[in-house]
Each structure stands twice: as C-alpha cells, then as structure tokens.
Amino acid sequence: MEYFRKILRYAIPYRRYGLLNIFFNILYALFSALSFAALIPMLNVLFDKAERLTSAPAYTGIGDLKDYFMDYMNYRVTQYSGEDEMKGLVLVIGLVLVLFLLKNIFNYLAMYFITFLRNGVLRDIRNEMYQKINALPISFYSEKRKGDVIARITSDVLEIQHSFLSILELIVREPLTIIFTIIVMFLISAKLTIFVFIFIPLAGAIISRIGKSLKRKSDRVQKEQGKFLSIVEETLGGLRVIKAFNAESRFYQTFKNSTERFFHFSNKLLNRQNLASPTGEFLGILVIGVLLWFGGKMVLVDKTLDASSFIAYMGLAYNILTPAKALSKASYGVRKGNAAAERVLEILETENPIVEKENAIEKETFESGISIKNVSFKYDNEYVLKDFSLEVPKGSTVALVGKSGSGKSTIANLITRFYDVNAGVISIDGIDIKDLSKKSLRDLTGLVTQDSILFNDSVRNNIALGKEDATEDEIIAAAKIANAHEFIADLAEGYDHNIGDGGTKLSGGQKQRLSIARAVLKNPPIMVLDEATSALDTESERLVQDALEKMMRNRTSLVIAHRLSTIQNADIIVVLQKGKIVEQGGHAELMAQKGPYKKLVEMQSLAS
Incomplete structure (x- = not known):
C-alpha cells in the first residue's frame, strides 16, 4: 500500500x-x-x-x-x-x-x-x-x-x-x-x-x-x-x-x-x-x-x-x-x-545530482571571462580530467584539440553544467557556476554540437527554439548569418517547411547551418562549439565554417575541433592528452615548437 x-x-x-x-x-x-x-x-x-x-x-x-x-x-x-x-x-x-x-x-x-x-x-x-x-x-x-x-x-x-x-x-x-x-x-x-x-x-x-x-x-x-x-x-x-x-x-x-x-x-x-x-x-x-x-x-x-x-x-x-x-x-x-x-x-523520486541553490544568482551579463581551476571529473571510475586549469578571457576564441578520449567534449559538458565537477571550480566572472541559476547559465551560453539535433517541426520553430518571441526579421537575419537563408528560401514552404523527424529532409550541412542559426538567434555572449564541422563534406564545411566565423565575432568562444584547419585563427589553441594540457599557444607558435600539435596537423595533412 x-x-x-x-x-x-x-x-x-x-x-x-x-x-x-x-x-x-x-x-x-x-x-x-x-x-x-x-x-x-x-x-x-x-x-x-x-x-x-x-x-x-x-x-x-x-x-x-x-x-x-x-x-x-x-x-x-x-x-x-x-x-x-x-x-x-x-x-x-x-x-x-x-x-x-x-x-x-x-x-x-x-x-x-x-x-x-x-x-x-x-x-x-x-x-x-x-x-x-x-x-x-x-x-x-x-x-x-x-x-x-x-x-x-x-x-x-x-x-x-x-x-x-x-x-x-x-x-x-x-x-x-x-x-x-x-x-x-x-x-x-x-x-x-x-x-x-x-x-x-x-x-x-x-x-x-x-x-x-x-x-x-x-x-x-x-x-x-x-x-x-x-x-x-x-x-x-x-x-x-x-x-x-x-x-x-x-x-x-x-x-x-x-x-x-x-x-x-x-x-x-x-x-x-x-x-x-x-x-x-x-x-x-x-x-x-x-x-x-x-x-x-x-x-x-x-x-x-x-x-x-x-x-x-x-x-x-x-x-x-x-x-x-x-x-x-x-x-x-x-x-x-x-x-x-x-x-x-x-x-x-530520483534525486537530480545537479542541484540548483535556493538563492541562485540570476546573472544577465558576461564581463571578464571563464575560469577553470583545478577541475577533476570522472564518468565512472577513471578520471577523464584531473587537476585541469584553463582561462578563457572575454572576447577570445579558445580551441581545444587532441585525440578522442582526451577530455575535450567533457569540458564543454562541464561549462554548460550538463555534469558537475568532482573537484575544482568553474567560474564565470569570478562566480562559481554552481551559484548561478541553471537558466541564467544556459542563457549566457550557446551550443552547437557535431550531431545537429533538430525537431519534427518547421524551419522557423527550430531556429526560434531559444527565443520563442523572435520576429520574422530576426529569424531571417540569423539564417543569413548562418548561410542558411538561401536553401530555406528554396524549400517548398520556406520557413514554414517541416523538416521531418530529426531533420531527415535536410542534408548534413543544411542541418548544421540551422543549428548555427538557432545559436545566432539566441545571441549568447559565450559560444561552445563541439566538433561542429567534423561530419561535413568540404563544400558544406566551407559554408558552415564561414557561418561559424561570422557567429563568433565579438563573442567568447570555446571551440572543440577535430579538423585542425578550422581553428588556425583561434587566439589560444590548447592541446589535450588524457585530460591534461600538454601545449597551448597560437597556431604559428605551436607549429614552431614541433610538439604534439604539429604531429596532429601533419597527420591530418597526410590523411587528406
């Protein structure tokens, strides 16, 4: 009973x-x-x-x-x-x-x-x-x-x-x-x-x-x-x-x-x-x-x-x-x-381990930067990150590169607080993200993932997901920045066209550009890009990369990259191995050091 x-x-x-x-x-x-x-x-x-x-x-x-x-x-x-x-x-x-x-x-x-x-x-x-x-x-x-x-x-x-x-x-x-x-x-x-x-x-x-x-x-x-x-x-x-x-x-x-x-x-x-x-x-x-x-x-x-x-x-x-x-x-x-x-x-009755504090801070602006200090994290028994530290100044583009399993996507998951750190602190403008309300934290961040997750709805509603009160002009402007307006205009019903379950009626590049348009319309000061171009062909990659560059202007961006050619203009490139930073600097600087980064670039050049 x-x-x-x-x-x-x-x-x-x-x-x-x-x-x-x-x-x-x-x-x-x-x-x-x-x-x-x-x-x-x-x-x-x-x-x-x-x-x-x-x-x-x-x-x-x-x-x-x-x-x-x-x-x-x-x-x-x-x-x-x-x-x-x-x-x-x-x-x-x-x-x-x-x-x-x-x-x-x-x-x-x-x-x-x-x-x-x-x-x-x-x-x-x-x-x-x-x-x-x-x-x-x-x-x-x-x-x-x-x-x-x-x-x-x-x-x-x-x-x-x-x-x-x-x-x-x-x-x-x-x-x-x-x-x-x-x-x-x-x-x-x-x-x-x-x-x-x-x-x-x-x-x-x-x-x-x-x-x-x-x-x-x-x-x-x-x-x-x-x-x-x-x-x-x-x-x-x-x-x-x-x-x-x-x-x-x-x-x-x-x-x-x-x-x-x-x-x-x-x-x-x-x-x-x-x-x-x-x-x-x-x-x-x-x-x-x-x-x-x-x-x-x-x-x-x-x-x-x-x-x-x-x-x-x-x-x-x-x-x-x-x-x-x-x-x-x-x-x-x-x-x-x-x-x-x-x-x-x-x-x-399952307790949510990601608990919001009773008097969580509602933060609306982003002023100085993101700080990751001595962070350790594990999914099961083995640590993916251990004593990891990184500074992301406001307005900069920081790229994370490394082999699969090095912890790149984990950092994106921790910053957006999909998971909580086991040790250490992630802060925005000096405020621990655990002290922020989840809504305000996610209002400050935009996310574009490798898998373009779209919904069985119209193009308009997919773009306006993060901003339901968006006007027609705002939606079109976001689509133009994402290089998506032209292909949307060619669809049978334009912005009212239903894209099918998971966007099955669109190509991979088109889906990714809709994801970017969605992030652009949300207009967050911090952008997290998780291998956003890795699954695209060359033509789509060029259009998507151009859209990404437009989107990242005047924003703080954390880019997780598989294709190194896409992040050569990043302010800081961080090379990860088994959850630890082995190198960081600009593209030219890291190439001159002839370390792990240069080996990764050469391996990709050889493969291509």
Whole structure:
C-alpha cells in the first residue's frame, strides 16, 4: 500500500470529484440493498402470506424496525390496491423499477465524477514525469534505456490508472454495498447471515493465495515491454546503418526474442489474473448453494423463516457476489499496479545530482571571462580530467584539440553544467557556476554540437527554439548569418517547411547551418562549439565554417575541433592528452615548437 498512498497524493487537487463520487456511491449502495428488501412485504401481501393492514402501524423503536417497515409497506399496498390485486402488482413493479432506476442513476453519477479524478491524476503524473525527464541530468540516460523510460510514461502510467485509480471506484461503493446488504440480511434473519459468514473467510483465503505472486509476474512483463520498446527506438534511430550492414535479421531476432519472453510472461500473468473471476464466482455459488440448503430447511422444516423473506434474502445474497468479485479483482489490480507504480515513482523520486541553490544568482551579463581551476571529473571510475586549469578571457576564441578520449567534449559538458565537477571550480566572472541559476547559465551560453539535433517541426520553430518571441526579421537575419537563408528560401514552404523527424529532409550541412542559426538567434555572449564541422563534406564545411566565423565575432568562444584547419585563427589553441594540457599557444607558435600539435596537423595533412 506504500506505492498506493504515494500515488493518491496526486488525487488531492481533485478531491471534490472524489467526495461527489463517495456521496453517490453511498446512495447507490443504499438503493442497491433497498431494491431487494422492498420485495418482502409486497410478496407477503400479493400472495396472501400476511394479513392485510387497513390502519397505519405505530413506530415503537429501532429494535422493531424490520416489523415496522414490513407492516407499513403492507398498509400502503392495501390502501392502494383495495380489493384489486392487479393494482397491488402494478405498485410492486413500479416501486422495484423506480428503486433500480435510482440505483443505476447514482451508479452513473458516481462513475461520472470519478472519471475527472482518474484522468486528472493520469495527466498530472505524465506531466510531472515529462518535467522530471527533462530535468534529470544527461548521465541518467546513459544508465537507462530510452525505450524503458518511454514504457514508464506510457504503459506503466496507464496501468496505474487501470489498477490503482480503478480501486477508487470500488473502495467506497463495493464495501458499502456489502455492508448495507448485510445489515438488511441481518434484519431478515440473523441466524442465516451468521451461518453464511462462516464461509467468507475461507473464500477470502483462497483468493488471497492465488494473487501472491502477481506483482512479481507483472514487474517482469513491464520490464520486458521497456526492452522491446528500446529495440524499436534504436531501430528507428539507426535504420540507415542497419540496412547498410544487412543487419535486419539480427535486430529482428533480438526483437523476436524479447517479444517471446513478453509472450510467456504475459501468459503467466493473465492466466493467474483470469483465475480470480471463475474462482470468486464458484466460491460465491458455493455459498448460495449452502444458503439454499440451510435457508430451505428453515422455511420447509423449522418454519422459522417465511418464503417471501427467503426469496428476498437470496436476492440480497446474490447482490453481494458482484461487489465481492469486484473487490477480489481489485486486490489483483493492487498487486499489478504496485509494479507499475514502483517503476513510475523510481523516476519521479530520483534525486537530480545537479542541484540548483535556493538563492541562485540570476546573472544577465558576461564581463571578464571563464575560469577553470583545478577541475577533476570522472564518468565512472577513471578520471577523464584531473587537476585541469584553463582561462578563457572575454572576447577570445579558445580551441581545444587532441585525440578522442582526451577530455575535450567533457569540458564543454562541464561549462554548460550538463555534469558537475568532482573537484575544482568553474567560474564565470569570478562566480562559481554552481551559484548561478541553471537558466541564467544556459542563457549566457550557446551550443552547437557535431550531431545537429533538430525537431519534427518547421524551419522557423527550430531556429526560434531559444527565443520563442523572435520576429520574422530576426529569424531571417540569423539564417543569413548562418548561410542558411538561401536553401530555406528554396524549400517548398520556406520557413514554414517541416523538416521531418530529426531533420531527415535536410542534408548534413543544411542541418548544421540551422543549428548555427538557432545559436545566432539566441545571441549568447559565450559560444561552445563541439566538433561542429567534423561530419561535413568540404563544400558544406566551407559554408558552415564561414557561418561559424561570422557567429563568433565579438563573442567568447570555446571551440572543440577535430579538423585542425578550422581553428588556425583561434587566439589560444590548447592541446589535450588524457585530460591534461600538454601545449597551448597560437597556431604559428605551436607549429614552431614541433610538439604534439604539429604531429596532429601533419597527420591530418597526410590523411587528406
């Protein structure tokens, strides 16, 4: 119930719908019991089992409530029908129809109001999960499969609605229906009701035993669903490579193995779950059978119960079966929902290691420079940077070069605070970036990466991502600086053209120029370029490099470069090896030193 309580806190904003649901469920349960109880005096009168009363009975206290109710109904039927028994029959039918109509109206109203609560909670959990997914650091997703996260926000949240939130419909209605029905049953025959309740704990024990392993089986099903969704996500992302390497059959086999496991796990789960209904129904009919024997004996042999009361009593006993079965299914739902809630709450309750201080500084200007002092950082166990220091003065272009794995991209990730340093300080204008609000830090920085990450939207909306209120003129000006305006103008719908999922309708160079236009429009004082030209052909590289040079004018730029020809004009070139600076200076200066930088330049020249 721990997870159930945690999910219930999302229902607090919708408590008025919950209270209305409870109110109408009380009325439903009451009329559900009354609809059967009303039959007793009617049957007595119609079939001449009771002497007709011509004067109204007197109420003598709660102890004689049953007799008063039966005598009063006898009196009303007698008054209405007189000597015409068919009029009495019409009254019986009319009263039963009215009671059942009211019962079903109240049932509908109870379900009507709970719908707003259920769907509201579903919406709020999904919204909070999406917000959390955005807030969690990039490192979180290096440990989690994307498909598994998608499964949690879709099917797991839906499972919570089907299980936990469905219980809210049952938690008041079904117990109250049972309680009101049992009260009426006690009023009719306490002896018969006590006899029935000897069998109920036995039935409950059997149902409980069936459901014990349900949570474990459900957890396996949901985890496997996350796995095959991950395979689908990876397949769609890498379809070109899969086809190029004729790896369709390999991926199909991996997917098939996952769905095969899902098939077996689901079968076990559903077969266990499906056992609840027939077991509950058989146990209910068993109780009815015992009732027929014991009650029939009371009517026919002992003469301690009249036939009309026994008929109504059997109707009430059967009336308990439906809510009892619903509660039995609900207990299975709790176990199944537990597994889903655990997976959803794991994300919602994950603590973000990149914490913003309570009174974080909102910094709007950049004045002197970036300082990296004695920084050490590791992704897992091995340090990528150790005791690393670097000064980036305002207005300068600092290029980071070195072999793969030397720590270049790590520095970009630390400056933008996608990760936090393990030791040391990164400061902007002498202020530790941990003291800045994440929003103001990222407002000060622009990022252009090697992989042009674009979204399935129009050209305009992709460029205006960091500045939603940008005017048409500002968007076009940014596109012109990025050498993107010409190709955008040639698109079928210009700036309104949809670029497809991840920009698949554009070439690599076009995508990169849109990324640059996006950064230009944001107009940050600090620009981080992470191997922005490494994946381009010569013609695209020339256009992109020209766009980058335009963008970097009058800005502080940190350039991570793979192609050394693109950073020869940098103010400072920093050469990294295994997270340490081995050389730094201008291009001519470093070439004259004939050290690691010159070797890198010569290797690239030879390769080209």
